[in-house]
Amino acid sequence: MNAIAPLLDLAALPGRDIPAQTMGIARLSLLDWIMCGRAGVAEPVSGILRAMAAAEGGAPQSSVFGSARAPARMAALVNGATSHALDYDDTHFAHVGHLSVGIYSAALAVGETAGASAADICAAFAIGGEAAIRIGLLLGRAHYERGFHQTATAGAFGATIAAGRLLGLDRCQMRTAIGLCATRATGLRCHFGTMGKPYNAGVAAAVGVECAQLALAGMTASDDGLLGPNGYVATHTDAPGDELAMPSGAWLLDDMKYKLHACCHGTHAMIEALKATGAALTNVAQIHLRTNPRWLTVCDIKTPRTGVEVKFSYAWLAGMALRGDATGNDRTFTDALAADPQLAEFAARVTVTGDAGLTDTQAAGDITTVDGGTLPFALDLAAPIPLDALKRSLRSKAETLLGPTGSSLCDDLSSLGGMGANTLGALLGPDL
Numbered sequence: 227m228n229a230i231a232p233l234l235d236l237a238a239l240p241g242r243d244i245p246a247q248t249m250g251i252a253r254l255s256l257l258d259w260i261m262c263g264r265a266g267v268a269e270p271v272s273g274i275l276r277a278m279a280a281a282e283g284g285a286p287q288s289s290v291f292g293s294a295r296a297p298a299r300m301a302a303l304v305n306g307a308t309s310h311a312l313d314y315d316d317t318h319f320a321h322v323g324h325l326s327v328g329i330y331s332a333a334l335a336v337g338e339t340a341g342a343s344a345a346d347i348c349a350a351f352a353i354g355g356e357a358a359i360r361i362g363l364l365l366g367r368a369h370y371e372r373g374f375h376q377t378a379t380a381g382a383f384g385a386t387i388a389a390g391r392l393l394g395l396d397r398c399q400m401r402t403a404i405g406l407c408a409t410r411a412t413g414l415r416c417h418f419g420t421m422g423k424p425y426n427a428g429v430a431a432a433v434g435v436e437c438a439q440l441a442l443a444g445m446t447a448s449d450d451g452l453l454g455p456n457g458y459v460a461t462h463t464d465a466p467g468d469e470l471a472m473p474s475g476a477w478l479l480d481d482m483k484y485k486l487h488a489c490c491h492g493t494h495a496m497i498e499a500l501k502a503t504g505a506a507l508t509n510v511a512q513i514h515l516r517t518n519p520r521w522l523t524v525c526d527i528k529t530p531r532t533g534v535e536v537k538f539s540y541a542w543l544a545g546m547a548l549r550g551d552a553t554g555n556d557r558t559f560t561d562a563l564a565a566d567p568q569l570a571e572f573a574a575r576v577t578v579t580g581d582a583g584l585t586d587t588q589a590a591g592d593i594t595t596v597d598g599g600t601l602p603f604a605l606d607l608a609a610p611i612p613l614d615a616l617k618r619s620l621r622s623k624a625e626t627l628l629g630p631t632g633s634s635l636c637d638d639l640s641s642l643g644g645m646g647a648n649t650l651g652a653l654l655g656p657d658l
Contacts, residue, residue, distance in 0.1 A: 229453040230401065232472040233264040236357055237387045241349035250613045250641060252352040256344075257620055257639045258316050258484055259326035263309035264635070264655045265556065265627040267292030271421035272308040275428065279304050289651030299435045302385075304637040304656070307428030310377070311421075312556045313537055313626075317483050317491040318355075319586045321362040323376035323484070326383065328430035329354040332385035335435055336392045337647040340440070346646035350388040353481060354434075358384025359451070359461075359478045360470060368465035370415070370518065378413020378426035379638050381463065383452070385434025393442050405447030408458040409544040418524065419535045466635045483587075483607055486619055488556040491536035492521040497588035499605035500547040507548040507568075507569050512575050512594040514560035515540060519580030526578050529570075533559035541573035548572075555626055 244252075266272055272291065281294045286294065288301035291308040295301070309315055309326040318325055329351050337347040362369075362380035370376055386407040390400050410433045413426035442448075452458050459466050487494050496515055517540070528538040536542045536559055543553065546569065552558045563569070584590060590604040611619075617636075622631030638653060 229470065230404065230450045232399055233357060233387075233404065233452070233471055234240065234397050235359070236353060236472045237391055238397065239353060241346070244349055244352050244478060247350050248356075249348060249612070251480055251482050252355070252629045253642065254484070254616055254620060255316050255326040255351065255355075255482060255612070255638065256330060256348060257320040257331045257636060258623070259309050260325075260483045260639070260653055261289070261620075261624045261627055261632060261635060262312055262315045264631070265307060265314070266308045266311035269308070269311035269424075271311050272304070274421070275304045275307050275425075276505065288338045289648075289654045290496045291654045293657055298339050299418050299432050299439070302331045302335040302431035302435045303428040305335070305428070306431030307424040309642050310424035310427035312488060313423070313484050313490065313534075314488045314556060317485065318359055318479070318481065319483065319491075320478055320481060321359040321376055322361065322367070322370050322586075323379060323381055324427065325355045325358055325377075325381065325422075326351070327427040328377060328381035328385045328387050328434065329358065331431035332438075333392060333402060333429070333653060334647065335431070336389040336438065336650050339634075340392050340394070340647075341451040342392050342647045344647065345574075345640040346392060347647060348642065350391045350502050352477075352587060353391060354384035354386075354388030355479045355482075356477055357387045360472065364459060364470050365592045366465050367520070369463040372463070374462065375413035375417070375423070375426045378430040379411045381427070382411035382430040382433045383407050384415075385431050386437045387434075389434045389438035393438050395438065395441055399420040399441045401449065402445060403437045403441035405446060405449070405451030406440055407433060408451030409447075410437060413460065415524070415654065419527065419532075419538055426548050435559040449487035449529060481608070483559050484620060484623075485618060486555040488559060489543055489553065490525040491579060492525045492586070493538075493540060495587060495605045495607050496591075497543060497547045497553060498607075499589055499603040500544060500593075501601050502605070503593060503601045505548055505595070505601055507545060509595050510548055510572075510575065510593055511596045513544055513577065513591065515544070515578045515589065515591040516581040516584060517578065517589050518584045518586050519582055520586065522578065524579050528573070530564045533561045533563050536563050539573075539574040540578050542569050544576050545569040547571040554623065
């Protein structure tokens, strides 16, 4: 029972003890989550889940992107999938996944039922996000390589802790909620490139709401479903990381990265590095890209069939970067793009190899030009970016995705002030 104690301590941490930098990141992720959700309402997976929510009905407890209110658990499901539908949301490389889509979707859904403030919801996200990262590290790379989707697995625990915090769970109830999550958290990488991937995020959010609500209602669970015998870690990884360490100074959430290209984050270092060379597509004879080996099973689709699959294709994205395509605009990634003859021809010139000497955030390689010259390229996304610079980048992203609505959204969230959960929920947008 003592192994999980640090996680319970984190879950109960007073909001005033969360560092200002970490809360700044939490507010940026709130903006990023809402803009991605509003931009994702027209995606097929979003429509399917909204239709399911409408058919099931129930108490209109919580806000839903582009739709009428729904029961908290269903709202979390729809919002988690909708905000991940474009695969354009924040990423944490240590966590090996996306945090806001599962955790904010659960936190807002529960926060509206509990009468929480927007600031409370941000604090719950910070706590839940930090917990998810720490659990992700505990599960280790072996968990991911085994085929699990950390956004949905470790992320579900973060969603549960955030929701439980907003519902006021005591220490014993929080332990129960985490134990219940251990029997519910799931999500597989085999769905990447399909609607199943954003659905995973929605499931994580819904699990968080469900487990917190059941713990509050008196449901029982094992003393430690996460770290105990036959618990989640014991059954879901062959090579667990170090013991569950909680923040003692720097918070890992501060390393959150935001997508400025509407494709898999594992491709962004390559895109930025290629753009920085100034090379033009027509002047490139060959590209040799080196990347961390884990990305080879994620974003190296050789012949994409759809616009979604293009987002996971180094070869296609390399051509787009050098051609000057608007990779920051999700509307660029149509199914017709997968049949683009120029990109299809260029893809054969791109060689991708794994290099264990590179981290998840790095890309390197060289371009051979048509006249036989060589242009080396390299970039590391881990380089820190000041909060003010991140704010400017996210405003530009919001305006690209949503037009004037994006600017208004940034203004509305510039200071949460005394904003309540329902006012925050109204920013998810009007009915379609």
